[in-house]
Amino acid sequence: MIFGSREWRFARRFAKAAQVAPAGPLRAYYEAGHAHFSTPVEAVEMIAIDLETDGLDFAESAILEAGLVGMSAGRIRGDAALRIRFRPAGALSERSVVVHRITDDALADALPEEEALPLLLGHLAGKVPVAHFADIEAGFLDAACRRVYGAPFVAPFVCTMQLESRWFPRTRAADGLRLAKLRAGYRLPAYRAHDGVTDALACAELLLAQIAHRGARELVLDDLLRR
Amino acid sequence: MTEQPIEIDEVSGFLRRHEPFAYLDDAQLALVSRAVEVSYFRRGAPIVRAGDENRYLSVVRSGAVELRLGGTELNSRLGEGDSFGYPSLIRSGPAQNEAVALEDTLLYRIGKEAFHRARAENAAFRTFYDTDEAARLRRAVDAMRAAREGEAAVGDTLGAHAPLSSLVRRREVVSGSPGTAIREAARIMAEQDVSTLPVWDGGRLAGILTDKDLRRRVLAPGLDPGRPVAEVMTPDPVTAVEDTPILAALLVMADRHIHHLPVTDAGGKVVAVVSSNDILARLGSNALHIAKEVASATDGKELARATAQLPQALAGLVGTGVDADHIARYVSTIGEGAHRRLLELAEAELGPPPVPYALVCFGSLARAEQALGSDQDNGFIMGEGFERTRHDAYFEQLAQRLSDGLDGAGYRYCPGNIMATNPAYRRTAAEWEAHFRSWIDSPEPQAILESTIFFDMRALAGEAALVDGLRQTVFGAARDNRIFLSFIARAAAVTRVPLGFFRNFLLQHDADEGDVLDLKGQAIAPIVDLARTHALANAIPATNTQERLRAASEAGSLDPDAARDLAAGFEFVREVRFRHQADQIAAGQPPSNKLDPASLSRFDREHLRDAFRLIRRQLDKLRSDFAGGLM
Incomplete structure (x- = not known):
């Protein structure tokens, strides 16, 4: 690891957060470590994640659902998808009921945040999370960990939205970086939005398409990571 | 809340919408969906190379894939929902096709273990991926047949494929013998309320006596009703075994212009007589009427009116589930009838032909495989005594009438001029033979391409022996000429x-x-x-x-x-x-x-x-x- 490099800086943040994490699920997450930034992309275990939330304010809004889809060896795995439902403390806003189609019935098998979060951390441990506009997922997970464990959440995120503007810079319409728009450009099928697992799958497929179109040999994890 | 991985709805939902995954039950589909790996290939990227080991059944989720046998010869192009890779999995050998992304492609790849398990557990899934296309095709033909029979069993108008025996209401048949007096036979028919009386001579069906025979051959000429039946019956009638499909019987009757058909059991014993009316009542179609109307048309216009109903009759036969072979035979029967009737009408007008001849037809009508919209392909073979200068004018006129009549009846003039109106196709048997000989003995590619339909020939009217003789000679010469065959x-x-x-x-x-x-x-x-x-x-x-x-x-x-x-x-x-x-x-x-x-x-x-x-x-x-x- 080169002193002062992106990986060195990330590793320091990761280690610092680990130090303040109390014993338990978050500590276990940090103990699993993180992938080296020089690892070839095909050898990186990734997990696409999409959070459905009650609003956009990290601190005020609640996570309603996490959709996860695992990826390894440059492929999306059909046997590694997961949905974790969170039960918000207060009542659902009407808007999120409509947008996420989450009803009280669906909440029946949802878990309170302090039970859902450990499950989610268990699946993220040691892996590279992938999200479209990853600031949202990173922000919500950090806020939740601070709430529940009093410590930050640090992970080497890949953001497909950022990757698109970095790898394929061009002038775009205001909504040109939206997931559905970008997918259509790669001839990927249209999906129903706002289901956690479907959105995670949509994001994972987009990443595969971006990597294929980038066409570079010997891509490493560092090339993909959020800057 | 469980921590078990779940199915991805987008994946299982997509598979469920496509064959053969639609045949899987929920548990089988879940198993297959979980075995999916999703990959993306850029346009032009190789997916599998010929000769490589293949571990997946691949399904195109979006985009397109091209398969090339051995990496060169185009085999197929696959779009959304199509799958490939199964032959090598079934064979457990290397891939024979090279698979390349023809467009940007999202691919579902299902591991071979899940593929084999689904095959083992689900017969419809296994059948779909049968690598033997001939077996698949035979099953498709069987399935169509079964569907027809299923409909036949349910529908009340149907039954073109039902056996003749299904039309027979009572099996005791009254009969007479050749020596029975006409008066006695008529009395039996009236008493039993039958329109046909089989006439037995010992163990042999010698003839049938019908209402029509009584009208035409007894009452009209004022024949003594004390005379024996043998003098007025229709001798040596065509019969059909009782398991003959109704449609086949109809074709025989249309072809021979008969209205009564004695039905026999397997041992040749007559068990009933069915009439064309019985069949028509069953089929509810104008199929047989057309044949009748063609045969009795008094001029070209009447004949054209009859053949104009052919499309509707065909639609009816298709609708009642008649198979392609019988439909083609039926359409051919009508076509044949039209040729015969037009010749009869022309001969009636022009007088009898001065020398024996045969009307020969070529192509689909000769093969009894005519469909709608066929054009005419015909010629005359002149028999003994033909002298061009003396007789050809007659045949030229005969041909003109035939050809015009056919065109009017929907059998268009042949664009290649293969018609008896063309002097090249009014020849003596020897000239025809020489013509064929020139193709066979010194074949030229273009001439061969244009001549092939001539090798499908059949006599429609006149001296059938002229056609049979020609065919025998021509085919004999063809068989012995390897170059021609090549x-x-x-x-x-x-x-x-x-x-x-x-x-x-x-x-x-x-x-x-x-x-x-x-x-x-x-x-x-x-x-x-x-x-x-x-x-x-x-x-x-x-x-x-x-x-x-x-x-x-x-x-x-x-x-x-x-x-x-x-x-x-x-x-x-x-x-x-x-x-x-x-x-x-x-x-x-x-x-x-x-x-x-x-x-x-x-x-x-x-x-x-x-x-x-x-x-x-x-x-x-x-x-x-x-x-x-x-x-």
Whole structure:
């Protein structure tokens, strides 16, 4: 690891957060470590994640659902998808009921945040999370960990939205970086939005398409990571 | 809340919408969905290389994939929902095809363990991935037949395929003997309320006495009713065994212009007599009426009025589930009747022919495989005593009337001028023979291509022996001429049978995507050509394609499996054609052999592709067997 490099800086943040994490699920997450930034992309275990939330304010809004889809060896795995439902403390806003189609019935098998979060951390441990506009997922997970464990959440995120503007810079319409728009450009099928697992799958497929179109040999994890 | 991985709805939902995954139950589908790995390939990227190990059944989720046999020869193009890779999994050998992304492609790849498990657990899934297209095609033909029989069992108007015995209401048959007095026979018929009386001579059916015989041969001429029945009965009647399909019986009756058919059991004992009215009541169709009206037309206009009903009758037969072979035979029967009646009318006007002759027809009508919209192909063979200067004027007029009448009745003038109106096709048997000889002895590719339909010939009227004799001589000469046979085989193999379909297009070998499938030219004609080549090579006298295939198999010229597969393919493509024509008729369009690939059902597309593949393989074989592979 080169002193002062992106990986060195990330590793320091990761280690610092680990130090303040109390014993338990978050500590276990940090103990699993993180992938080296020089690892070839095909050898990186990734997990696409999409959070459905009650609003956009990290601190005020609640996570309603996490959709996860695992990826390894440059492929999306059909046997590694997961949905974790969170039960918000207060009542659902009407808007999120409509947008996420989450009803009280669906909440029946949802878990309170302090039970859902450990499950989610268990699946993220040691892996590279992938999200479209990853600031949202990173922000919500950090806020939740601070709430529940009093410590930050640090992970080497890949953001497909950022990757698109970095790898394929061009002038775009205001909504040109939206997931559905970008997918259509790669001839990927249209999906129903706002289901956690479907959105995670949509994001994972987009990443595969971006990597294929980038066409570079010997891509490493560092090339993909959020800057 | 569980921590178990779940199915991805987008994946299982997509699979569920496509064959053969639609056949899987929920548990089987879950198993397969979880075995999916999703990959993305950029346009032009190789997916599998020929000769590599393949571990997946691949399903195109979006985009398109091209398969090339051995990496070179285009095999197929696959779009959304199509799968590949199964032959190598089933064979557990290396991939034979190279798979390349034709467009940016998202691929679902299902691990071989899950594929084999689904095959083991689900018969419909296994059947779909059968690598033997001939077996698949035969099953499709069987399925169509079963569907027809299912309908027949339910529907009350149906039963064209039901046996004659289903029409028989009572099985005791009253009968007379040749010596019975006419008066006594009439009394029995009146008492028993029957319109037909079988006449037995010992153990043999000597004839039948019908109401019509009594009117025409007894009452009208004032014959003494004390005379024996033998003098007025219709002798040596055509009979049918009771398990004959009703439609087959109808064809016999239409062909022979008879209205009563004694039905026998397997032992030859007459168990009933069915009338054309019984059959018509059952079929509820004007099918037999047309034949009657054609046979009794008093002029070309009446005849044209009768044949004008043919499209509706065909639509009716298709609708009642009659199979392609019987429909083609029926259409041919009407065509034949039209030729005969027009000649009769012309002879009545022009006087009897000065010398014996035969009307010979060529092509589909000769093969009893006519469909709607055929044009006329005919000629005259002149018999003993023909002198051109003295007699030809008569035959020229006869031909003109025939040809004009046929054109009026919907059998258009032949664009290639293969008609008796053309002096080149009014020849003596010896001249015809010389004409054929020139093709056989010094074959030229173009001449061969244009001459093949002449080798499908049949007498429609006049001296059938003239045609039979010509065929025998010609086919004998053809069989013994390897060079000629190689030309015929090459001409057959010239047809480019499509590879299959890609999206809504027809895929050709040169990667062209056409938007019209010519069922006749691209699927039916090649099978006809194959059968004809084998018929010529073995001097098989049969003209009908199915009969030729059977005879070629018996002669050892064609592998029995190949003969059976080609027959199934022939039946299937003709079935598609007639269904298509029935739809056109219902929509008020003129029937044609061309269709838009987008209009085909998935079932038809899959099985047409199987048929194409089978035909291509047999054409390749023909090429190597007869043309020494030099093409």
